[in-house]
Amino acid sequence: MLISVQALRALAAWTVVCHHFMQIFFDFKANGPIGQLFIDKGAVGVDIFFVISGLVIFLSTQDKSLPPTRFLLYRLSRIVPAYWLYTALMALVVVFARPVLPDQKVDWAHFLLSLLFIPSENPGGYGIYPTLNVGWTLNYEMLFYVLFAWALLFRVQARLMIVAALLFAVCQAWTGYGWISTFYRVDIVYEFLLGIAIGMAFRRGWIIPRLCLPLLGITGALWAIYHWAPQPRFLAWGLPSAVLVIACMSLERFFAGSRVFKVLGNSSYSVYLMHVLVLSAGGFVAQRYGINPYAMFGVCAAFIGLASWASYEFVEKSSYRWLKGLIDGESSNKALAVLSRQKY
Template sequence: MHGQLIARDGFAQPKAAERVSIQYLRAVAALMVAGVHLQPQLERLDHGGAWPQWLIGGVDIFFVISGFIMWLTTRGRPQTPLVFYRRRFRRIVPLYWLMTAFIVSVLLLAPDLLYSARLDPWHVLASFAFIPYPNPATGLLEPLLIPGWTLNYEMFFYLLFGAALLIPDRGRVIAVSVLLCAIVSLQALNPSPDTLLSFYTSSIILEFLLGIWIGVWHLRERRRPTVHLSLTLLAGGFAAMGVLPTLWPELPRLIGLGLPAAVIVAAALRLEQAGGIPDWRGLRLLGDASYSLYLSHPLVLSAASRIWKQMGLPGIGAPAWTFVPAAMAACVAVAIALYLTVERPLATRRNLRRMPPPGRPAGAGDTGDEHSY
């Protein structure tokens, strides 16, 4: 792979931002999550029927990628927990807070425009603070910006992983593994549903650990991958993600969606190493904009279904299915616009502030950390 760095132990250590496969998977994962959230909009347009709920596995792909990137961007690059937390805050928080503030403003000015949000001061504060709190509109532990429930897990993982930076590389992966497994084992206490204990002890947090171990394996694997085997594993991962939760819905999420997500991420990385992934600028841009797409798509889909219904399109011969490509195109367009006008300028200003003086090399943390979600 081009642009590789050689770590002190002799293993190749490419920059995280140069992995086109990860960028593509971000785009695919965000589109999957947007796709699964089409169902309630179609129901509002009086279109019933089954819908591929396994598309929610895009969240699990994101979690595996997050663990992978956190390992890559910290391994062999000493940094304090405080520096790590500051970089994670700058990456995740500004856009999320802006989107949440937008929802609050809509609830204050025109609350009827939002289907699944109610104004509750404690819920608003919890949403900004990344604390799981019952959504007054749904009763679930969801923030105002509903996809933000995954960010509550992300922030919890960052809190634990950042503290583990005090441990040398060789012991860190073991310490994080033991800690996350111990936390999940607390499910044996049978916590009540929709409580903080049940939320944070979900097996879904082990998907971050899968990503970490993929990072360990990926940096040390020396055998040359083949395109055919990588493609087979990639296709098998997506097939398993579609089949396992459908045939065995009682399976823990870690098994039904997490393990297939790990296979997908590992296979995509190997496929890129084998030279089987072309560099498509448009898909790479969508990967860059995946965080904007992930956060903005619920609002775009809600607005799109309202406009669609007010225009009477389902009633004048246009079937509800035509809403799907139109709504997804709107989500992509808004996400790219949001990324280019808000998310990227914010990141650019952060990078300029962190730029070292002339003559001093960039620090270890300045190598692709901006693309970690």
């Protein structure tokens, strides 16, 4: 992945962290403009994630003859192990350390649905959220992966239109399952299409290295995010997020070779998954012992940074390599069996 995109992904993850810091420590009540900014606009990190996800999935498959089943297995191998780990940790904290997460409840049927990426009403009574609350975005990710897998059956140039048609069919036209349809009938899902479109433009050489124009684009995108209410979200936050991605890609030469940005980008998925657990524990300790919230946030941020790096290295990367080896080994064995039958 481009280092500039890694840097933007890390920034998006930490923007969400600051958003949830204001929720957990201050109940979304700010005393200053910076805190209010993260309350009102911090959730835009999710929109940036979705655009980047569409971009990465398109670019990582454009020159490969990848069967849909193997593509889905690869994505599950990348996403599931860390998600299941932190979902299990969330459930354990709720059951055995209830004061840390007093508003959360665990229902084991709901817990199972969460692991399977099936949207369902949270037993805490605050909406359609999985056990690990931030996992709601992964339900959209999984839908996108399934639909993109179908698009792999078509030529590269047609994949954007195929995914767009399938997204519209599932999220707008299909109404067979009531509340499930309600969950998916949101415009944020179309932000994946922006990422695919950016990938197609990049593939054709339309995103070229520049300086002034990308900086102007970043300024305009941030202005739009700051001044526009997030409704409709696709227009107010999705399009500016796409501009940020394009601008960063145009500035790639200023990021290339940076190990720091690469590490931060690699760790961003674990940052996203674990930060609510760490912030909740920090908020509990700060309230109990009268510790300054911002000092505690500094401790939490340092812990999240180090723990997310370890999580990427020893959970995400290790599990992905092992599972991918199993998948590739099984595929190779099947291919050898076919060749053997053809030979004899």
